[in-house]
Amino acid sequence: MTNDEETYLICAEVRDNDNVSMVPGTIQIACADCGRQVWCAPSGQRLLMSDEQTVIAVCNACGLKRMLEEEDEVEITIPPGAYGEISRALRQPPVP
Ligand SMILES: [Zn+2]
Numbered sequence: 001m002t003n004d005e006e007t008y009l010i011c012a013e014v015r016d017n018d019n020v021s022m023v024p025g026t027i028q029i030a031c032a033d034c035g036r037q038v039w040c041a042p043s044g045q046r047l048l049m050s051d052e053q054t055v056i057a058v059c060n061a062c063g064l065k066r067m068l069e070e071e072d073e074v075e076i077t078i079p080p081g082a083y084g085e086i087s088r089a090l091r092q093p094p095v096p
Pocket of ligand 1: 032033034060061
């Protein structure tokens with residue numbers, strides 16, 4: 001991957017009455033394409049702040065749309081540490 005390529009971070013949409021995050025430190029941010037609120041866990045937040053690559057957070061629907069419509073290959077990533085975050089969270093009760 002080169003520095004001028006964009007990488008997409010697919011984030012789960014925040015649904016109505018869904019204000020509890022499974023992973024501690026998760027925040028709500030806006031999808032870069034449609035503006036809907038999505039969840040962004042700490043691993044994703046670190047990736048978005050990376051100086052080494054351009055990372056764009058999008059919701060599931062917008063990520064799929066980009067994959068289907070863009071002519072160039074679309075880079076989608078799972079942030080380093082995401083698997084550990086989720087597996088730890090699954091063993092604990094939800095936190096607000
Ligand atoms: Zn979107």
